[in-house]
Each structure stands twice: as structure tokens, then as C-alpha cells.
Amino acid sequence: MTKSKEWPLWEVFIRGQHGMSHRHVGSLHAVDAEHAIKNARDVYTRRNEGVSIWVVEAENISASSPSDKGPLYEPARDKVYRHPTFYDLPEEAGNM
Amino acid sequence: MYAQMVKSTGKGVQALEDMSPQDRAFQERIDRGEKIEPKDWMPDAYRKNLIRQIGQHAHSEIVGQLPEGNWITRAPTLERKANLLAKVQDEAGHGLYLYCAAETLGVSRDELFEMLHCGKMKYSSIFNYPTLTWADMGAVGWLVDGAAIMNQVPLQRTSYGPYARAMVRICKEESFHQRQGYHIMIKMAKEGTADQKRMAQDAFNRFWYPALMMFGPSDKDSVHSAQSMAWKIKMNTNDELRQKFVDETVPQAKFLSLTVPDERLMFNEETGHYDYSEPDWNEFMDVISGNGPCNTDRLEARKKAWREGSWVREGMMAHADKKAQCKIAAE
Numbered sequence: 287m288t289k290s291k292e293w294p295l296w297e298v299f300i301r302g303q304h305g306m307s308h309r310h311v312g313s314l315h316a317v318d319a320e321h322a323i324k325n326a327r328d329v330y331t332r333r334n335e336g337v338s339i340w341v342v343e344a345e346n347i348s349a350s351s352p353s354d355k356g357p358l359y360e361p362a363r364d365k366v367y368r369h370p371t372f373y374d375l376p377e378e379a380g381n382m
Numbered sequence: 383m384y385a386q387m388v389k390s391t392g393k394g395v396q397a398l399e400d401m402s403p404q405d406r407a408f409q410e411r412i413d414r415g416e417k418i419e420p421k422d423w424m425p426d427a428y429r430k431n432l433i434r435q436i437g438q439h440a441h442s443e444i445v446g447q448l449p450e451g452n453w454i455t456r457a458p459t460l461e462r463k464a465n466l467l468a469k470v471q472d473e474a475g476h477g478l479y480l481y482c483a484a485e486t487l488g489v490s491r492d493e494l495f496e497m498l499h500c501g502k503m504k505y506s507s508i509f510n511y512p513t514l515t516w517a518d519m520g521a522v523g524w525l526v527d528g529a530a531i532m533n534q535v536p537l538q539r540t541s542y543g544p545y546a547r548a549m550v551r552i553c554k555e556e557s558f559h560q561r562q563g564y565h566i567m568i569k570m571a572k573e574g575t576a577d578q579k580r581m582a583q584d585a586f587n588r589f590w591y592p593a594l595m596m597f598g599p600s601d602k603d604s605v606h607s608a609q610s611m612a613w614k615i616k617m618n619t620n621d622e623l624r625q626k627f628v629d630e631t632v633p634q635a636k637f638l639s640l641t642v643p644d645e646r647l648m649f650n651e652e653t654g655h656y657d658y659s660e661p662d663w664n665e666f667m668d669v670i671s672g673n674g675p676c677n678t679d680r681l682e683a684r685k686k687a688w689r690e691g692s693w694v695r696e697g698m699m700a701h702a703d704k705k706a707q708c709k710i711a712a713e
Contacts (some may be wrong), residue, residue, distance in 0.1 A: 317698045329478050
């Protein structure tokens, strides 16, 4: 078997019908961006799942490392005052 | 099931207190219901097992296109042809979702194909049976996809994130597959001519036991289950799922006025389940080790597609490289 160069991996993002952000749906192999969009259309929108497709080559994505979970997300944990329910208001004030 | 007899690399399940601190922390994450993601630390054996299982599952989707592809050009109506085309296209899509999930574990797509082609990786035994008449399209959709759904629904909660997400997509799409199969059976077995009824019964007779085999060996012979269940990459035992399948399928067969090809089949008032005969496990072992009626054809079809597609794969890559070079030169 001849060893040929494998098509690069692309990550696929799709925006659904209702004005939400593009959402990651999966990945696929394609030779370039145009090809990746064509393949994404076949693989990820067979049932009207989307109105717009983004593709990005997987090697161009930078990701946070799992070992950074602590320093990145711990500090938010004790800041409950960022949530509206932290503030008790009297009923007389009405809906807020 | 779509991944029957996945050999485990672990040496049985260790007790938490016997594990290394790293292994123990990992097992506790799984016990808490956390998802494991591609970059997270995982034991080698977990990674290897998952590659085998997801790879086998993916190969089954791809090889599974062949028995049904056999009937696309001979479907009895344009509508049935469109339905079957859509179903077979879905199977290709499901294979692709699963290959991508396997690749997040560090194996490449080409490596997965090579392992299929050289026989190092398996696919479900069910696809080594021939599809002889149009009624087989009904039986396959109803029974084979029905059995697949039974296994895949719980796998939506499996511990490995990319696998679980692929399963969610697949389950959403799979229900149409089973329904279109049952629809074919209704037309033939309930509303059809005497010949069509006979064909429906014949298809049912041939696919009943192979469908039961899809769940894998009996629990008492299933040596690889315990570790996979501890890791939550297998959610139910083979016999649990098989029983569930029998309980759901028997009333569906009755509705079609079809006879289950099992003289021992009987509802057990005590257990609330149907008692049934086990499939012939020698036949199962034979089919899975390469000697089923269609093993050679199926594998040869895949190898031929790979071989004859190589100039397309290489040509497209070369063209894209050239375009990229021209773009750099122009800038």
C-alpha cells in the first residue's frame, strides 16, 4: 500500500435556523476550505440543521490545557455576587 | 453489538484502593459522571479499548452500507429508492462521525482503514449475511437498526465525550431507519400478496438469530465486559440488551402476523420477559473470525474502493497544495 498524505482535519461549526451563534458540530477531512465546506454540507446538514457553515483547520485552533482548569476557572467560583440571585430584594420593589 | 467482542487490554477490574493515584483519580471522575475529553489524562488501556470499540463501530457503519446498497438500484418504487438512498447516506455519515471520535484518541484515519483492510479490526458480524430479496431491506431496517438503537441509546451517556456526542447525533438520525424498515414489512407482511408474505417471513427467519448475535456473546462468556462497564464505555451487559430487544420485537412481529423462528419462545409470567433460544454461538464465532457467507465480498469491496479511490485522494491533495503555492507566490 502506497503511503499517501492524509487530508487535513477541519473542525465544523454550524449556525442553526434561529439566529444562534455558530456551534461546533464535529470534524472532517478535506483538502482545503472550499472542499471542507462542501463535505460539511453533506455530513452535517442532511436535515436542514443549518443556515451557515464555518470551517477551520484543526491545527489552527489554540486550546486551553486541562491542567489549567484550576487557575483559569477557580477564581470565578467564589464570586457569587455576579449572579442576580445574590441580591435579596423586597417584594414591594416588583420584578427586577 | 456494532462493537461485539472488543478485546480489552486491561487485566480485569482493579479495586479503587489497589490503583495508582492517577488511575484512581481517573476512575473517580468516571464514577462521578464526568466526561473524559481528548486532552485529559487517561490510562493507556482505556485509550486502546476505546480505539478498538469506536473503530469497530465506525467500520460497521461503513461496511453496513454494502448489504443495503445492493438493493438501491432495484428498489420497487422511486419513493422506496429515495428512502433507502437517504438511509445508506446516513450510515456513511455515522461512520464519519465515529472515525472522527476515534481520531481524537491519537489514531489516524488511514491507520483505521488499514487495520480494517488487513483484518486487525473487525466490524459487526451481521453484515456478513447476504440480502437476498427486497423483504431483506425491511428486515434489516426493522431488526438490525432496531438492535443497533438498543445499544446506542445508552451509549449517549458513555464516559468519553467525543464518543457520547457522536452517539447523540446518530441516535437522532437512526429512528427513521428502523421505521422505514418496519414500513416495508407492513406493506409486505400485512398488506402484501401471498408471495410477499412468504418473502417477509423468509427474511425474518434468516435475520432473527443473526440480529440476536449482534449483542455479542452471552454474559457468562463475555470476558471483556467488566472493565468496559467500570469505564462506562459499555453501559449494559449483552444479555440485558438482547432480552430488551426480544421483548420489544416479539409484539412487533405479532402485529405483522409473522412467526418468530423459535419454538421455545414463550412469555414468562414470572419474570415478565420472553424466554427465547440462544443463537448458535459456533456460527457466531465462525462468522466473526472470517467464515460467514459474505466476509470475503464485504472486505474486498472496501479494499477495492480504497485502492481505486487513491488517485482521487492524491490528486485532490496535490491540486490543493498547488493552489496554496500559487496563492503564496501571488502575495
